[in-house]
């Protein structure tokens with residue numbers, strides 16, 4: 001008995017030593033503790049006014065089939081945005097080459113000194129989502145006023161993504177006026193239909209570049225932000241760079257059954273509605289594998305050195321505490337989406353009357369595919385899980401596999417991360433998985449380095465303003481973003 005106790009005690013001790021050793025053997029957290037100054041030549045007020053003017057132009061993306069008057073209003077706004085570009089950025093217009101792509105998307109090539117080097121590509125989209133009717137009155141300032149007040153520029157598109165577009169243009173305009181020329185070519189791509197899938201904009205631009213045989217050194221598009229107070233035990237801000245994005249799949253599940261009077265129904269699961277419900281139930285009970293591999297694991301790894309005790313002990317020992325952390329993460333939709341392929345039932349249709357058995361029932365399920373899975377695996381999982389050949393499963397168009405994962409150990413990512421640290425003080429840089437779709441995916445055949453990052457500091461409540469009420473960006477934030485692109489253009493174009 002005594003011996004057994006002794007063995008147990010030493011096992012616990014060894015475990016403790018390993019856990020603590022791993023906790024304290026973490027490398028030093030990498031961040032820049034010094035304050036960051038805006039590069040000479042950039043002007044925060046000017047950038048704010050540029051954005052304000054851009055927000056006033058209601059370049060709203062409407063779904064196909066929207067009323068002609070709405071579409072015409074957007075077309076006019078895009079023409080005005082073109083005039084805004086000409087007027088606001090004369091150096092950009094004079095120095096860059098306008099590539100012939102479908103208007104109102106814009107593709108500019110800033111010629112570099114060495115045409116042999118693969119170009120870089122900066123992306124932002126010029127379209128915005130509409131304001132939900134009825135919510136206009138909830139805005140502190142009208143959504144298309146571009147009001148500059150309380151230190152912010154207010155309005156639709158401030159964050160997503162006219163803010164980035166303006167920050168890029170301010171940086172390029174300033175660099176050109178200072179006589180700077182990049183070593184490699186730099187493309188600026190401003191798609192006009194990102195919010196409705198990018199089919200006419202960036203999809204075509206990417207195809208255009210590919211047809212010319214262009215290889216890109218890197219692509220920088222929207223995605224993660226600099227977030228504050230969102231990672232437990234980390235007091236620094238964290239710049240989140242999407243190095244991969246999830247795949248996309250919508251499925252129609254359809255069942256048919258004999259209709260008829262509902263007073264003498266067949267067994268519950270023999271009805272169309274019952275059978276479909278069972279299929280959905282089975283899907284909900286059989287989630288996809290969840291884990292920390294890939295970009296999500298890399299994110300945890302990158303913040304661990306900066307974490308306070310006991311978080312650092314837990315994150316540094318995922319071999320032991322992994323299941324605990326996974327449970328905690330999975331309890332939030334954001335965390336769960338990072339770790340696994342998600343399934344969301346989104347539409348349901350069956351029946352016409354309360355006392356008539358529906359002859360058919362159909363559900364739409366939207367699935368976002370984690371980089372460890374692919375379309376074939378997902379389809380097999382869905383089929384095996386539903387396990388009912390009377391439920392037809394149909395893939396909707398626009399299904400796609402997850403993106404490749406950009407190399408976070410490569411030189412380009414390291415430099416990109418370094419530029420972020422230079423541009424934001426007290427900020428860690430973390431790779432992660434972008435769970436939504438960006439237009440950057442269209443460029444995947446052209447490059448191995450796609451970084452989805454909007455250089456804007458977001459407090460928790462700011463994230464809720466995207467596609468919602470009171471979207472805004474601070475004047476300081478916008479200026480810092482232009483500082484980031486300024487440094488990027490200086491340092492990532494050699």
Ligand SMILES: [Zn+2]
Pocket residue numbers: 125160161194222
């Ligand atoms: Zn966007």
